Amino acid sequence: MIYLKELEEIRSKINSIDNEIVRLFEKRMDLVVEVAAVKKELCLPILHLDREKEVLDRVTDEVNKDLYLEPTRELFMEIMKLSRGIQIKKLFPNNIVLIGFMGTGKSTIGESLSAILSMELIDTDHMIEKKLGMRIADVFESKGEAYFREIERQVIKELELQKNIIISCGGGVVLNKENVISLRKNGKIVWLNAKPEIIYERIKEDVTRPLIKFKSSNQIKELMNQRKDIYEQSSDIEINTNYKGVKDICNEVIAKIYNTTQE
Ligand code: S3P
Numbered sequence: 488m489i490y491l492k493e494l495e496e497i498r499s500k501i502n503s504i505d506n507e508i509v510r511l512f513e514k515r516m517d518l519v520v521e522v523a524a525v526k527k528e529l530c531l532p533i534l535h536l537d538r539e540k541e542v543l544d545r546v547t548d549e550v551n552k553d554l555y556l557e558p559t560r561e562l563f564m565e566i567m568k569l570s571r572g573i574q575i576k577k578l579f580p581n582n583i584v585l586i587g588f589m590g591t592g593k594s595t596i597g598e599s600l601s602a603i604l605s606m607e608l609i610d611t612d613h614m615i616e617k618k619l620g621m622r623i624a625d626v627f628e629s630k631g632e633a634y635f636r637e638i639e640r641q642v643i644k645e646l647e648l649q650k651n652i653i654i655s656c657g658g659g660v661v662l663n664k665e666n667v668i669s670l671r672k673n674g675k676i677v678w679l680n681a682k683p684e685i686i687y688e689r690i691k692e693d694v695t696r697p698l699i700k701f702k703s704s705n706q707i708k709e710l711m712n713q714r715k716d717i718y719e720q721s722s723d724i725e726i727n728t729n730y731k732g733v734k735d736i737c738n739e740v741i742a743k744i745y746n747t748t749q750e
Contacts, residue, residue, distance in 0.1 A: 491655050515566070516573055523574040533578055533745055534603065534738075572605030577652075579744060582652050582674030586718060589658040590686035590693075591679040592728050594738065596656035599737050610655045614642045621659075624695055636663060643669050661714070661721040667670050673742050678722035679736075682729050683708040723747060 514571045527535060543563055583600060585593040594610060601608035612623050615638050619626055626635050639657060643666045646654060650673050660666050670676055681689075687704035718726070724743045728736050 497560050512566075513524075516570065519570040519573055520577055523577040525552075526574075527578055528748075533574060533741060534571070542567060555698045558576065570607050575606060576605045580651055582650065582654055582670075583715060583740070583744060584654045584656065584670045584674040586656050586661055586676055586722060587658065587669075587679035588681070588686060588707075588714065588718070590690040591658075591681045592733070593655045593679055594656075595729075595733055596679060596736055596740065597653050600740060601653050603737055604653075604741070606651060606653050608653045608655060609649075611639060611642050611644065611660065612648075612657045614645075615639060618642065622695065631711075639663075640666060647672055649673065659714075661717045667721045675747065677721045677740055677744070678718045678725045679728050680718070680725055681727070682713055685729055686711075 492615055507698075509592045525531075546563050547556055547560055550556050550730070564697050583604075585597050586595055592700060597610065599604065615626070617636070618638060618641075621629075623635070627639070634661070639660060640663055643656075643660065646652075648670045654670065654674065656666075656670070660670075667676070683704040687707050724740070724747060726736060726743070731739075
């Protein structure tokens with residue numbers, strides 16, 4: 488019986504420590520929100536990766552027992568990820584909507600932005616595939632493009648009320664004005680652009696894209712030219728992705744969004 492009592496005592500100590508951790512965590516988050524306000528005021532970049540490294544080095548220096556070194560690192564990496572998420576929510580409470588021709592990097596950039604900004608990523612093509620239980624290529628093949636566009640419209644409408652997410656759209660989403668109006672409600676629309684030759688190289692072997700019957704970059708150019716004005720008119724921000732790495736493109740998206748957001 489004495490053992491059970493001891494266990495209870497230890498648990499009770501853990502409970503008090505947990506409460507303290509919560510209070511400290513709240514205090515830390517309040518300060519992080521203050522930092523976000525100052526960053527906005529001074530027009531400083533949202534992300535400060537050097538500072539994150541500094542924090543990690545400092546907290547791991549504080550650890551006394553080797554056994555807790557790695558868990559402390561992991562804990563603070565998670566804390567900083569959550570802090571980033573809170574700052575982004577404060578600085579940019581809306582959605583980031585990625586549009587652009589196929590092969591311009593919407594999915595890759597969406598995934599990377601989602602990791603950097605701790606924002607949920609929603610891919611409209613994936614939503615359609617889930618809704619219909621079919622791959623996009625098969626939807627085009629068996630039901631036709633008009634049917635696909637109707638489901639795409641429904642999916643975009645479903646997303647209309649969501650906030651603080653990244654939406655990676657299918658390349659043809661802007662063909663329906665109604666979609667653009669829905670996406671604009673809570674979001675900044677970012678047009679990822681690239682040269683036809685570069686797109687051709689990126690997607691020429693992809694069999695999952697139904698509209699890719701293109702045999703050359705000229706055919707891509709033709710379809711791109713038909714859509715260029717619509718992408719331009721539908722977007723708030725244009726990013727040229729030619730010859731740029733994922734990290735640079737993400738930084739450009741973040742900086743441009745941040746600069747165009749007013750409270
Ligand atoms: C389309 C692009 C595709 C997909 C569908 C139609 C288009 O998305 O939605 O095949 O009309 O450009 P990605 O741009 O992600 O390939």
